[in-house]
Amino acid sequence: MRLANYFNSILSSLFLVLSFLTLALASPGDDLYAFSDCIYQCEQITCRKNPYNLIQEEFYQEFLDQGVEIHYYNPNWEFIKMPLPFFLRVLGWNCESNCDYQCQRIITNERYKNNEEIYQFHGKWPFLRVFGIQEFFSVLMSLGNLYVTYKYGFKKILKIINNKNLPILLRQQFYNILVVTIVTMFAWIASTVFHTRDYPITEHLDYYLAGATILSSFHALGARLFEFYKQDKILYRWSFTIICISAYIYHVQRLYFDWSYTYNMRANIFVGLCQNIFYCLIVFKLYCKYYNLEQSEPTKVNLNHLNYLNFKRIILPSFYSRSSKLYTLYPLMLCTIVIMGMMLEIFDFPPICFDLVDTHSLWHLVTIIPAYMGWYDWLIWDVFENVWDDLKKSETKKNE
Template sequence: MKNSILLLLHSILALVFFFSKTILASPGDDLYAFQDCIYQCEQITCYNNHYYIDQYERGQELLDQGYDLYYYNPNWLFVDMPLPWHLRLLGWNCQSNCDYQCQRVITAERRKHDEEIYQFHGKWPFQRIWGVQEVSSVLMSLGNLIVNYQFGFKRIYKIVTDTSLPLLHRKQYYNTLVVVVVTMLAWTASTIFHTRDYPVTEHLDYYLAGATILSTFHALGSRLFSMYKRKNQIYQWTFSILCLSAYTYHVQRLYRDWSYTYNMRANITIGLCQNLFYCLIVFKLYSKYYYIEQESKQVNQNHLKYIDFKRIILPSFYTRSAKLYTLYPLMLCTIVVLGSLLEIFDFPPIFHDLIDAHSLWHLVTIIPPYMGWYDWLVWDIDENVWSDLVKEEDDETDKKKKND
């Protein structure tokens, strides 16, 4: 069984790496038409050099002197300088604007001749709106930011700052609060990156995406191995230091040598371990409630006060008992895993070149926080983690009484 699982994970990784290398290729950059278009645009709009007149008059002379003659197309029309204020506000200049315009020009010509649509600089040739490069991904990133703030941060922060609760109880939410804050920062960085693609915005997006995955991995590992118990505090500190050290190495590794392949491998590896932790936590809780119901002969429904029936998938099934509610993360994880296939089986943008697979993937990631993921976490901490701590305290008290 163990070997089968490992084989499956290696197969998934191999598949992702194969397609990721294919996706990162940018054949559009090498098109002669694209290079000629950029040269024509820059000479005319950036340098006010109508080179094509000189080429026409001195063509043979220039060839004899070793100069390259660039193709001139009078149908290629470009925006005159200066650029509109909304483009300058987002950092567009004449050269970057020529690059964008030529992507659109060449893509339109290839569509006209039923030729394959290519990526440029690792990205599809999106339709820009008010200077925003990837409008759909920006909106989906903002959507993720909003739902994580509305249904995650506000709820968890309210509990952490509720002084009517015991301090030990509130501390059990610290890991979750860290995950929510890091996730919100990551979606903020994603919004900025998709608005305007610079090296600094790209790096920030990647760093925070990695922080989100690792902080979730840390929270789930702490939960799975019951590191919240007092007797396991040394393991909790050790695990936290290891995770923080791993993230520090990850950032330094990317800073020294920016590698998409390494970044993807690291995130996928931790992501797979993260999903494995989800499954083991669910199995652990399901077994617990299964035996509780077997012994009491009653259906446990301690989860109902944590659920918003308007925001849960298949409420007729998952709200029936706490035992069935333990399985809810598997549904949310399945949705995310299926949605991640959009990142593998990529396709050119649709709907006026505004929507692509990546933006649809961001749409899928809105589902878990909106459809009750944080509700499940609060239920788990209040009804399971806290009960474990209370039991541990009671056992310690009984032990002291016996020793006395």
């Protein structure tokens, strides 16, 4: 009961923080008079070819007498002339959206010079645009995640599945991992597109596929933890799969009809926490298994894991290479890194490095680490040395 209460208190605290962050989406930069005046000036002069400042200057007194609104004009504000360069038009920039971007940069630079607080606009920091890309560093990090997932996850798993020399029952155990890598790659593609150009459709696809990644990992880990790969648990396996698919359909439907940042955050955090609990339980079971093996044969240390790990792509190789018992703990290291990286989303700050790098892009940088530093190598080892071993034992008992 105490453990449940402790878990609920942590979950409630996270939800409170996320709710606060969601409320912060009402960006103070949008309400700045200077920002509104800048957009008006840009659109009138560059989009509508309306020299309103000259007209106001000529008929200033008449406008005052008639109660016509006088708009502020700043001769120091300079804007890109029309038509826009081709590379901007290719990415969907038009005169109005380009004015919005230019005014974000103009107002931000003025606030920098005056040592004033930097504000967000439309729920985002005022990043420096590169080749028409809104969040250049986030795009690079999303592509980095896509690359490592493809190279060290998808290609390796697909090669094993296509290896006809392996028993078909063994190859089938990699299907869940393959699905996770495919969903994850699509998620990073959606992330790349969203950070390139922020539209409602690109934002929604990014959120939908991020949720699919978390839930597919939850499904794969749940199936592994509860040993649904065994033939006598086929009913449980299909029931668990149907529940996860149904939950995802509900999640997408809920967001489609009621786009709620708070709900989306809470749902992903909750499933992510359950996923991490599954990680810990799997590690605990495997550690106990190899611990008992070492106790039964003290002079014999299991080193089969050395056939799967890459010493150039593993953290603390001198520690984790000592025995399979220690190697079972490796996911805890990777999970800790990811959780620490996730804390960056809470301690947000204005972009640095020429207004290109923010906490979200650094979070994407952190998520490259698990895939590159041997997460998929650990999964492959687990299937070959643990799952397959369990399957062979269960088949032997069945035939006896």
